[in-house]
Amino acid sequence: MSHHLFLLSPTDIPIYSLAHQSTKSTTAQTGGTLSSNLPSWSTAPFSGTLTALSGAQSVGTTSSQNGGAPKIGAGQDRHVIQMIANASLDVVEEMQVNSSAMYLKSIDKFNEWTVSAFVTAGNMRFILLHEGKNEEGIRAFFVEVWELYVKTAMNPFHRSDRAIRSPVFDARVRASAKKYL
Amino acid sequence: MSTPRQYKTIGEDLWKSRTEKINAELFTLAYGSLVVQLIQDYEDYAEVNKQLEKMGYNIGVRLIEDFLARSALGRCADFKEVGEVVAKVGFKSFLNIAPTVIHHPSPAAATTAQQPPSSAQRSSLLPSQNAASQAQAHNQPGASFILTLDENPLAEFVELPEGALPAPGNAQGDDTPGGLWYSNILCGVLRGALEMVQMQCEVVFLSDVLRGDETTEIRVRLVRYLEEEVPVGDD
Numbered sequence: 518m519s520h521h522l523f524l525l526s527p528t529d530i531p532i533y534s535l536a537h538q539s540t541k542s543t544t545a546q547t548g549g550t551l552s553s554n555l556p557s558w559s560t561a562p563f564s565g566t567l568t569a570l571s572g573a574q575s576v577g578t579t580s581s582q583n584g585g586a587p588k589i590g591a592g593q594d595r596h597v598i599q600m601i602a603n604a605s606l607d608v609v610e611e612m613q614v615n616s617s618a619m620y621l622k623s624i625d626k627f628n629e630w631t632v633s634a635f636v637t638a639g640n641m642r643f644i645l646l647h648e649g650k651n652e653e654g655i656r657a658f659f660v661e662v663w664e665l666y667v668k669t670a671m672n673p674f675h676r677s678d679r680a681i682r683s684p685v686f687d688a689r690v691r692a693s694a695k696k697y698l
Numbered sequence: 699m700s701t702p703r704q705y706k707t708i709g710e711d712l713w714k715s716r717t718e719k720i721n722a723e724l725f726t727l728a729y730g731s732l733v734v735q736l737i738q739d740y741e742d743y744a745e746v747n748k749q750l751e752k753m754g755y756n757i758g759v760r761l762i763e764d765f766l767a768r769s770a771l772g773r774c775a776d777f778k779e780v781g782e783v784v785a786k787v788g789f790k791s792f793l794n795i796a797p798t799v800i801h802h803p804s805p806a807a808a809t810t811a812q813q814p815p816s817s818a819q820r821s822s823l824l825p826s827q828n829a830a831s832q833a834q835a836h837n838q839p840g841a842s843f844i845l846t847l848d849e850n851p852l853a854e855f856v857e858l859p860e861g862a863l864p865a866p867g868n869a870q871g872d873d874t875p876g877g878l879w880y881s882n883i884l885c886g887v888l889r890g891a892l893e894m895v896q897m898q899c900e901v902v903f904l905s906d907v908l909r910g911d912e913t914t915e916i917r918v919r920l921v922r923y924l925e926e927e928v929p930v931g932d933d
Contacts, residue, residue, distance in 0.1 A: 598888065672730075672857050673730025673733060673856060674856070
């Protein structure tokens with residue numbers, strides 16, 4: 518099961534992104550493409566969507582923001598992932614108005630991807646794309662990422678509109694992802 | 699004079715009795731934004747280092763008055779004692795940290811006193827001879843001590859950007875070009891404070907954990923005593 522995490526600043530600038538392959542699920546674990554992540558019996562119904570998405574790649578490229586460089590393979594549908602994450606931001610804003618909680622659980626669904634969001638007090642958005650349901654694990658993961666982010670934000674050299682390049686932060690987020698996802 | 703243990707107690711008492719303390723995070727963030735602003739203004743890390751040291755100097759010449767008034771300590775017998783007081787009383791009462799200190803007697807005096815040079819200052823000479831020649835060695839210009847800071851409240855949560863690290867391949871040294879000594883203000887404070895008690899010192903950073911080194915070390919080296927500045931009694 519793969520997960521894609523995006524951290525976005527209040528001004529919608531991507532600060533950090535991560536693609537993570539979970540070792541906990543039972544579905545196929547090979548690297549990136551969408552079809553390998555789907556159970557084999559559902560490939561046929563989704564193949565139409567897949568080609569449509571691949572065909573829409575050029576559209577996706579122009580409309581999606583190019584955040585961090587792709588971390589793990591999945592070159593082609595990386596743009597799709599980013600497009601889905603971007604599209605969910607509108608939903609995040611809608612839900613922010615209604616709910617004062619930080620963890621917004623799953624706010625959007627796109628084919629097999631569920632989008633969960635976490636909004637901090639400073640309006641930083643953490644968007645996680647995942648398959649399946651793992652609310653408690655994701656909540657714990659978001660809280661830990663939040664703590665790591667706060668420590669990074671305390672760094673006087675960090676600017677809220679610049680990408681987080683710290684290798685320490687990266688290592689810790691990966692470790693946290695391995696633990697909870 | 700007082701033993702190291704007594705200095706430790708004095709330092710702790712001073713820290714506890716101090717009524718106006720500042721929130722540590724506020725202090726760290728204020729210093730951090732100061733450094734970042736200096737970097738934006740000067741755009742040259744060597745210049746920023748120099749400015750931090752100058753600012754520290756201005757702080758130091760004022761801080762020493764507060765320190766002497768509160769601690770009521772007398773004159774130190776030799777430079778070694780200066781190191782002990784700075785580490786155990788000074789740093790403790792202002793920053794609540796206790797750096798370890800290693801003394802190095804003056805290289806010139808060590809050879810003339812015919813003592814095996816050792817930083818631990820133990821010798822097989824007779825106690826009286828030992829103390830006298832040690833005191834002499836520690837009083838000579840050129841004597842130094844190294845403070846090792848285990849924790850640095852100025853640098854909590856700080857990670858230096860790439861440009862502020864020293865250029866790769868450079869040996870560890872205090873004049874590495876291109877590097878930022880983040881806590882350089884401390885060097886200025888020490889230099890200013892010691893100058894007001896008639897010791898001209900050279901204070902530099904040797905290593906810093908922010909730069910990837912193992913420890914954070916400051917070396918204080920006595921250049922000379924400012925004898926002529928001492929107000930002579932009219933006799």
